[in-house]
Amino acid sequence: xxxxxxxxxxxSFGYAVLRVTTPILFATLGALxxxxxxxxxxxxxxxxLTAALTGVxxxxxxxxxxxxxxxxxxAGMLLGLMLAYFALNLKTxxxxxxxxxxxxxxxxxxxxxxxxxGDRGISSSLASxxxxxxxxxxxxxxxxxxxxxxxxxxxxxxxxLSVIVVYVLIYKxxxxxxxxxxxxxxxxxxxVGISVIKTQYIALIMSGAFAGFGGxxxxxxxxxxxxxxxxxxxxxxxxxxxxLGMGRPFxxxxxxxxxxxxxxxxxxxQAFRIPSEFVxxxxxxxxxxxxxxxxxxxxxxxxxxxxxxRV
Amino acid sequence: MNKKILFxxxxxxxxxxxxxxxxxxxxxxxxxxxxxxxxxxxxxxxSSLRNFGxxxxxxxxxxxxGLAISVMFTAKQFNLGAEGGFFFxxxxxxxxxxxxxxxxxxxxxxxxxxxxxxxxxxxxxxxLLKSKLDASELVSSLMMNxxxxxxxxxxxxxxxxxxxxxxxxxHRLPEQVKLIRVLEGTRLHFGIFIxxxxxxxxxxxxxxxRWGYALRMVGLNIRFAEYSGINTKSVVLYSQxxxxxxxxxxxxxxxxxxYTRFTWFQLPxxxxxxxxxxxxxxxxxxxxxxxAFFLGYLRIGADLMARVTDVPSExxxxxxxxxxMLVTAERLLAGWRHRMIVKEKMQNQPMDxxxxxxx
Numbered sequence: 058x059x060x061x062x063x064x065x066x067x068x069s070f071g072y073a074v075l076r077v078t079t080p081i082l083f084a085t086l087g088a089l090x091x092x093x094x095x096x097x098x099x100x101x102x103x104x105x106l107t108a109a110l111t112g113v114x115x116x117x118x119x120x121x122x123x124x125x126x127x128x129x130x131x132a133g134m135l136l137g138l139m140l141a142y143f144a145l146n147l148k149t150x151x152x153x154x155x156x157x158x159x160x161x162x163x164x165x166x167x168x169x170x171x172x173x174x175g176d177r178g179i180s181s182s183l184a185s186x187x188x189x190x191x192x193x194x195x196x197x198x199x200x201x202x203x204x205x206x207x208x209x210x211x212x213x214x215x216x217x218l219s220v221i222v223v224y225v226l227i228y229k230x231x232x233x234x235x236x237x238x239x240x241x242x243x244x245x246x247x248x249v250g251i252s253v254i255k256t257q258y259i260a261l262i263m264s265g266a267f268a269g270f271g272g273x274x275x276x277x278x279x280x281x282x283x284x285x286x287x288x289x290x291x292x293x294x295x296x297x298x299x300x301l302g303m304g305r306p307f308x309x310x311x312x313x314x315x316x317x318x319x320x321x322x323x324x325x326x327q328a329f330r331i332p333s334e335f336v337x338x339x340x341x342x343x344x345x346x347x348x349x350x351x352x353x354x355x356x357x358x359x360x361x362x363x364x365x366x367r368v
Numbered sequence: 369m370n371k372k373i374l375f376x377x378x379x380x381x382x383x384x385x386x387x388x389x390x391x392x393x394x395x396x397x398x399x400x401x402x403x404x405x406x407x408x409x410x411x412x413x414x415s416s417l418r419n420f421g422x423x424x425x426x427x428x429x430x431x432x433x434g435l436a437i438s439v440m441f442t443a444k445q446f447n448l449g450a451e452g453g454f455f456f457x458x459x460x461x462x463x464x465x466x467x468x469x470x471x472x473x474x475x476x477x478x479x480x481x482x483x484x485x486x487x488x489x490x491x492x493x494x495x496l497l498k499s500k501l502d503a504s505e506l507v508s509s510l511m512m513n514x515x516x517x518x519x520x521x522x523x524x525x526x527x528x529x530x531x532x533x534x535x536x537x538x539h540r541l542p543e544q545v546k547l548i549r550v551l552e553g554t555r556l557h558f559g560i561f562i563x564x565x566x567x568x569x570x571x572x573x574x575x576x577x578r579w580g581y582a583l584r585m586v587g588l589n590i591r592f593a594e595y596s597g598i599n600t601k602s603v604v605l606y607s608q609x610x611x612x613x614x615x616x617x618x619x620x621x622x623x624x625x626x627y628t629r630f631t632w633f634q635l636p637x638x639x640x641x642x643x644x645x646x647x648x649x650x651x652x653x654x655x656x657x658x659x660a661f662f663l664g665y666l667r668i669g670a671d672l673m674a675r676v677t678d679v680p681s682e683x684x685x686x687x688x689x690x691x692x693m694l695v696t697a698e699r700l701l702a703g704w705r706h707r708m709i710v711k712e713k714m715q716n717q718p719m720d721x722x723x724x725x726x727x
Contacts, residue, residue, distance in 0.1 A: 099506065143693050143697060146699065147693075147697035147698065147699045147700055148697065148698035148699045149693055149696045149697040149698065150696055152446055152506070153643075153647060153692060153696045154692075154693055154696065156448075156640075156643055156692065157688075157689040157690075157692035157693045157696075158689065160640055160643075160644070160685060160688055160689050160692070161685055161686055161688070161689030161690075163685065164682040164684065164685020164686065164688075165682065165685050165686050165689070167680070167682045167685075168680050168682035168683055168685065168686065171680045171682070172398050172680070290510070290511075290514055293507065293510040293511070294511075296504075296506070296507050296510075297507045297511070300504065300507065332522055332526070334518040334519070334521050334522035334525070335518070335522065337514075337518045338514070338515050338518045338519070341511040341512075341514040341515045342511075342515060344507070344508075344511045345493070345497070345508050345511050345512070345515075348497065348503045348504065348507060348508055349497065349501060349503060351503070352497065352501035352502055352503035353501060355502075356501060356502065
């Protein structure tokens with residue numbers, strides 16, 4: 058067990074935590090924006106998967122990592138738009154529409170990959186590009202901190218900066234105010250002249266864009282290929298991270314890091330004699346525990362409000 | 369009421385039509401020989417008894433997961449744990465079959481019930497969290513899918529694994545636990561009768577029992593149900609546990625009917641397919657077998673097509689997605705329905721109220 062502590066306290070573990078947190082953080086921010094506007098987007102899983110494939114294909118075709126990234130984000134936005142059209146215009150139940158997107162993505166990506174490259178399940182014949190790693194000047198030289206924080210994939214930094222961007226967007230801009238107003242009470246927002254549908258469209262498209270970034274990171278940073286169902290539930294974990302972070306940008310940063318740590322721990326524990334099945338379970342068990350903690354907090358808060366009301 | 373059924377039927381047909389049309393377009397675009405591919409896709413399942421048997425075999429697990437989802441969705445519980453429940457049910461049946469030695473006939477029954485209990489236990493956790501803490505069953509059931517998967521793999525790997533078998537697999541299931549074949553020349557097994565029995569039982573439960581009534585009321589309006597004295601917390605709990613049990617029984621039936629050992633080392637996906645079936649059937653248990661058959665037909669058709677042509681079978685995934693989207697799209701054909709209602713009113717009005725004709 059002493060060995061285990063050594064691993065957890067090592068800089069490479071800290072580095073791994075940030076690395077595996079990146080896709081979860083992107084998806085969680087996406088979930089956050091949609092939920093803030095009162096529309097739950099549970100299609101993050103399928104959207105990330107589609108974006109991951111798009112990034113690999115476009116970067117292989119154009120030879121440009123940037124083009125791959127842009128295409129992945131656009132693919133994410135397109136799926137967000139599609140979800141919005143079905144949910145807001147055609148009045149499909151948004152949960153079912155999102156399930157449809159997830160189902161389509163998990164088979165559709167395999168289909169598209171085969172049609173495009175002839176590969177079955179893994180994009181081995183596509184020479185896709187990996188997005189560059191970035192050394193942060195100054196910080197890179199600091200001993201421990203540098204090893205943890207520097208030399209990450211550029212999208213890891215984009216994810217961290219996105220936390221601030223989302224915070225500013227939601228709490229400091231007119232659009233953010235509209236999004237919150239629509240999410241809090243759509244009728245009230247409507248009565249003061251805010252277009253509810255337009256705002257929710259924007260929120261869903263933005264949430265798709267974040268899922269697009271997450272997908273691009275999966276196939277062009279985390280690994281350098283696309284494989285069947287490579288997102289492995291991260292889009293669903295994001296929903297839990299959003300709930301646990303209580304819908305606050307910095308809260309979800311912490312909870313995403315928590316899930317990232319569980320994920321990294323699962324990888325690290327594989328070296329020990331703990332049956333690997335249980336290690337694999339860790340992120341999912343943590344998610345359920347997180348839900349319990351969140352629900353208990355909310356319940357006790359509701360209780361408090363009730364007693365206050367009575368006084 | 370009839371009008372509603374007509375309208376829903378039209379919408380389902382339009383959804384299926386649009387989805388198939390899209391599939392044809394895709395096949396025509398990607399295939400070198402689209403005519404042959406289409407023929408295999410649409411008529412392949414009917415081309416031999418064996419192929420048709422495959423469709424029926426495929427429909428059996430879809431009936432179980434479709435029923436499981438429809439019970440939960442009828443209560444408006446968005447529990448997506450049928451996937452894990454199905455898998456864990458098969459693990460439960462394997463565990464029983466390899467541990468106890470029971471006489472024929474009794475053994476498969478006990479094994480299927482054991483699978484049902486395993487699946488029900490899996491769903492009990494999201495159900496308890498929802499009913500006690502009001503925690504989202506959607507997220508927790510998704511997480512349970514992965515937890516049950518790894519727990520199942522652990523159980524098989526550590527207690528029932530056959531070291532002699534090359535790949536990861538359990539020991540051979542004893543002969544007396546397997547479900548008998550019912551149609552010469554196919555692998556169609558007794559599970560099809562169990563599935564149909566479940567359809568009737570679930571129908572009776574939902575529409576002819578006190579619990580089922582409470583369950584439907586909660587689905588229609590949980591606050592009204594609460595107000596009229598229904599114990600909504602217990603409905604939330606038992607609807608999901610029953611759903612998990614049906615899914616688990618499905619896993620057990622699939623294993624005992626189709627396999628000689630437990631060999632699943634990934635989630636089989638029937639839980640998600642069950643969502644498609646339940647949505648197409650509007651959660652009506654009596655329609656579940658129809659759409660399970662339909663989906664099975666599409667799957668086998670696509671497989672047969674992929675085997676001899678250059679179109680991968682995953683094309684079905686796209687068809688399914690479009691079908692769900694359109695079937696659940698409330699606004700689809702709403703204009704048509706509106707015109708129909710208006711037209712009828714216009715015709716009836718003069719007689720009803722003595723109003724002005726064509727006013």
